[in-house]
Structure formats: structure tokens, C-alpha cells
Amino acid sequence: MRREPVTAYVALGANLGDAVQAVRQGIEALRALPDTQLVRSSPLYRTAPLEASGPDYINAVAEIATRLGAPELLAQLQAIEARAGRERPYRNAPRTLDLDLLLFGSARLASERLTVPHPRMNERAFVLVPLADIAPALVTPAQLEAVAGQRIERVA
Structure with missing residues (x-):
């Protein structure tokens, strides 16, 4: 029996090498996942590292419809990371x-191995701002206000 597709949201980020290209390739890799359709992706954003060091990050959020279970999807996401040299x-x-x-x-x-909803997503502008771009009903003004002090700018 074939399971119904589930709507899932994936945050993408990179800050080593060509981070813009890495995030774009990550979005394309989501499009290629088995039993999965890329529905939409947010614009790219540049953000300061949060609880981390190193160069600025490039971030985005993608919406997918998948027939994979959550553990299988996580394994696929980790395989994409590994192929990208993570x-x-x-x-x-x-x-x-x-x-x-x-x-x-x-x-x-x-x-x-997996906690959903992501336990720190509501603390991160680099998640909430792009998520609000593609799924505004999932992010409240109060959530955005709570992360308003974090630097985030749209990449041209």
C-alpha cells in the first residue's frame, strides 16, 4: 500500500566553499529524492553564524511532498550532506x-537521531524568515519578533 505524501520542510545552510552554489545544489538534490517532489524553496539569505564560528552562512528553506517516512528522509538528507563533503x-x-x-x-x-519539529527552529531567524516566505501560516509575527535581533539579509 502506497502512503500518502507528507508535506515536510527542510532548512539548508552552508558556510564553507561556494556556499551559494552548495545551497542551490542542495535544493536540486531534494528535487531528485525518491518518492519526493520539491514544492517550492525560499530565496537565499546571508546570516551571521549563530552559536558557531566561521564565515557567514547562506540559508534557505524548501518545502517538499514526500512518501518517505521521517527516518528514511533523514537518511536521505544525511546522504546529500555526505556527498557535499559534510x-x-x-x-x-x-x-x-x-x-x-x-x-x-x-x-x-x-x-x-531525530526530533520533529526541529527543537531549535523557533530560535533561529535563518529558519523562520525563509520559512515565512514559503509558508507564512506556519510562522507568527511573535516568532519573527523574537529573532529580530539576528542579522539576516536576502541574497540578490
Whole structure:
């Protein structure tokens, strides 16, 4: 029996190498996932590292419709990161590509490998601003106000 597609949101970010190209390639990699359709993606944003060091990040959020389960989707996202040369030498290290599963339909999941909704998404302008671009009903003015002090600018 084929499962119905679930709407999921994925945050993309990079701050090593050609970060703009890395995020664009990450969006294209989402389009190529099995049993998944890229619905839309936000504009790209430049943001200062948050709880991290290194150069500015390029960030975006993509909406997908997928028939994959959340654990399978997470594995696919991590495979995309690995193909982009992602290394994890320490927590919040600079990265060639980072893909975070923000929301997976209305699911609430908490395991060692995956927590959905993403536990820190409401603390991050680099998630909330692009998410509001593509899914304004999911982000409240109060949430945006809470992150208004974080530097974020749209990339031309």
C-alpha cells in the first residue's frame, strides 16, 4: 500500500566553499529524492553564524511532498550532506552543506537521531524568515519578533 505524501520542510545552510552554489545544489538534490517532489524553496539569505564560528552562512528553506517516512528522509538528507563533503568534527562546526528536517507533516517525533519539529527552529531567524516566505501560516509575527535581533539579509 502506497502512503500518502507528507508535506515536510527542510532548512539548508552552508558556510564553507561556494556556499551559494552548495545551497542551490542542495535544493536540486531534494528535487531528485525518491518518492519526493520539491514544492517550492525560499530565496537565499546571508546570516551571521549563530552559536558557531566561521564565515557567514547562506540559508534557505524548501518545502517538499514526500512518501518517505521521517527516518528514511533523514537518511536521505544525511546522504546529500555526505556527498557535499559534510564533516562533523565538532558541534556547530562550519559546514559545506547542512540539511535539517524542520517539520514532517503534523508529526511529533523524539528519538536519539531525530526530533520533529526541529527543537531549535523557533530560535533561529535563518529558519523562520525563509520559512515565512514559503509558508507564512506556519510562522507568527511573535516568532519573527523574537529573532529580530539576528542579522539576516536576502541574497540578490
